[in-house]
Amino acid sequence: MTDTTPLPVARTIADLRAHVSDWRRQGFTVGFVPTMGALHEGHLTLVREAVRRADKVVASVFVNPTQFAAHEDLGTYPRQEAQDAALLAGARCHLLYAPSVEEMYPAGATTTISVGGPAEGLEGAFRPQMFGGVALVVSKLFNQVRPDLAVFGEKDWQQLMVIRRLVRDLDIPVEVVGSPTERDGHGLALSSRNAYLSPVELETARRLNGILAEAGVRASDGVVAAEAWASEALIAAGFDGIDYVAIRKADDLSPFEGAIDAPARILAAAKIGRTRLIDNMAV
Amino acid sequence: MTDTTPLPVARTIADLRAHVSDWRRQGFTVGFVPTMGALHEGHLTLVREAVRRADKVVASVFVNPTQFAAHEDLGTYPRQEAQDAALLAGARCHLLYAPSVEEMYPAGATTTISVGGPAEGLEGAFRPQMFGGVALVVSKLFNQVRPDLAVFGEKDWQQLMVIRRLVRDLDIPVEVVGSPTERDGHGLALSSRNAYLSPVELETARRLNGILAEAGVRASDGVVAAEAWASEALIAAGFDGIDYVAIRKADDLSPFEGAIDAPARILAAAKIGRTRLIDNMAV
Incomplete structure (x- = not known):
């Protein structure tokens, strides 16, 4: 209340x-x-x-x-x-x-x-x-x-x-x-744009956070491969398009040249129908 | 002192x-x-x-x-x-x-x-x-x-x-x-760059203010003609180059379409040798 x-x-x-x-x-x-x-x-x-x-x-x-x-x-x-x-x-x-x-x-x-x-x-x-x-x-x-x-x-x-x-x-x-980001009980980052989602789309949206978390774990074996894995996993989960999935330096968002040697963040923007969602977390 | x-x-x-x-x-x-x-x-x-x-x-x-x-x-x-x-x-x-x-x-x-x-x-x-x-x-x-x-x-x-x-x-x-602009006894706007001027160049520099004042008076008969007159007068006075002489709206410095119908300012930048001087005044 x-x-x-x-x-x-x-x-x-x-x-x-x-x-x-x-x-x-x-x-x-x-x-x-x-x-x-x-x-x-x-x-x-x-x-x-x-x-x-x-x-x-x-x-x-x-x-x-x-x-x-x-x-x-x-x-x-x-x-x-x-x-x-x-x-x-x-x-x-x-x-x-x-x-x-x-x-x-x-x-x-x-x-x-x-x-x-x-x-x-x-x-x-x-x-x-x-x-x-x-x-x-x-x-x-x-x-x-x-x-x-x-x-x-x-x-x-x-x-x-x-x-x-x-x-x-x-x-x-x-x-x-x-x-820190507030999330619903299923890990979906709270956003005013979540109001655009149908119940079916909401199920898909709730997969974003977990896929980024797993990609973050995979990043230690290679940034590019982890980003590609996440994009494929998002499409398989029902997202209709990926603007980006990127593992970057946390402060200035510049790309890593090779191995991760500074605080890192994984960031993504993806579409479900006409709704565009973003999320990110520490790697 | x-x-x-x-x-x-x-x-x-x-x-x-x-x-x-x-x-x-x-x-x-x-x-x-x-x-x-x-x-x-x-x-x-x-x-x-x-x-x-x-x-x-x-x-x-x-x-x-x-x-x-x-x-x-x-x-x-x-x-x-x-x-x-x-x-x-x-x-x-x-x-x-x-x-x-x-x-x-x-x-x-x-x-x-x-x-x-x-x-x-x-x-x-x-x-x-x-x-x-x-x-x-x-x-x-x-x-x-x-x-x-x-x-x-x-x-x-x-x-x-x-x-x-x-x-x-x-x-x-x-x-x-x-x-308001401070001037020497001859009308030259005070400027740190005046220190670059030789005595002969200083004599030329002191003509800038009077020529702009006269062009301002001439502006009521036509802005473009007054600007052109001032450029010629500055060269005749010994200036080596004119970047601009312009009569503009005083607040946003946009050009007049025709007659002067708003507060106006005449502004100039001109070179003597390698020294670039600027000046301006209300029209």
Whole structure:
């Protein structure tokens, strides 16, 4: 059961800053959890982590158009603000920040950010606009909220590495906290896009995590062979297409030249019908 | 005569932040003046403006390599920190921030910023790396210093417009203050690069301001004709080459389609020998 205490909502930068300034005057630290809404237990874990680490917590709900390509699911991405607000209140969040697209991107804006490094390849290859859009909106949100710390899920591991690089390269004074992936009882990483899956597709989706885990074990005998094995196993399990299965250096996501000689991560993106799922874990 | 009271110098981000945090705890506002050193009266005017507007003022001296192209004057750009520190102390600056290149750009950095809009054309066409370099270093410096306001000279008008756009597009909570161009008794805009000029070249350089002023008057009879007249007049005055003379909209530096129907600025870049000078003024 979630607490349904009404949560204050800020819809403008000015209103958001008024809340945060008031907290700062009282000496409170501020944590921040940026989301695209359609909240599930994975997001609430991030909020609870922020609540543990900071006195006051802002969660944003903003379906960021700059990180979707024209053919992607911007229009159908689930939006359910009232339910999100109730869930955030139950997780002891202090403020919901839900700006309009016009508030975030006024007419005439032209600035773009390219993170390079960890943003190249994998998701960056299949969704070329994504990490530029993420870097831009996170930079803006950090400047709007000015939190002490922000919590991101390891579910989007590459995004987490991109944000760490962005923060380091631009000297943004925000501590970036990564939080482990929440999974259902069958190992499926929680995702707002799981809502697109039919019961039969859900059975297939639940195989992803186990196949990546076994490929991670096989990686010690050869990275390329383990990646190929995982792709075949995913197709055999019922996936309709594999964007990538890759074993990479965990921090900058560069490929290994030969044997694994640094902390490694296996990452995958695969499709079931029209639904695209991602997952990753330490090797 | 300048006061030669020793000025505290911070060489690391950590040391800078310690100074600023101490001021913040005491409730002081903070102003910031970023420079590339080789300070002259133009810079000191910016510092005095910051001192008028904020309780404490940081000036940075950093010759930013990312805004120079390989063929430009990065290696020979004048460096004179002891003299700069004495001048800043005389202007009542409170802290000199002089980081090393390694402190500003640690190995492994990959993030870049493109401002677009006002960064396109004019200086952006002749020095394609410049405004990306400026946007990156100013973003970093703002995150390092976290000032309430920052003062920039109108001498670099296009840069000032680029920084205003950057700050607006990324929601950076810093007030950007433009300060009018300081000139010598003959109208020459003060510039660190004036030090490259021989006495004969100096005489030619001093004609730039008057020719732009007259072209501004002629602009009401036609923008293109006024630009062409100014280019010819500059060559006749002894300039060896004209990168551009352009009458543009003052805020976004876009060209006029026909008659001047918005606030306008005339901007020029011209060479005397190997020295490249820029200037601008309201039309």
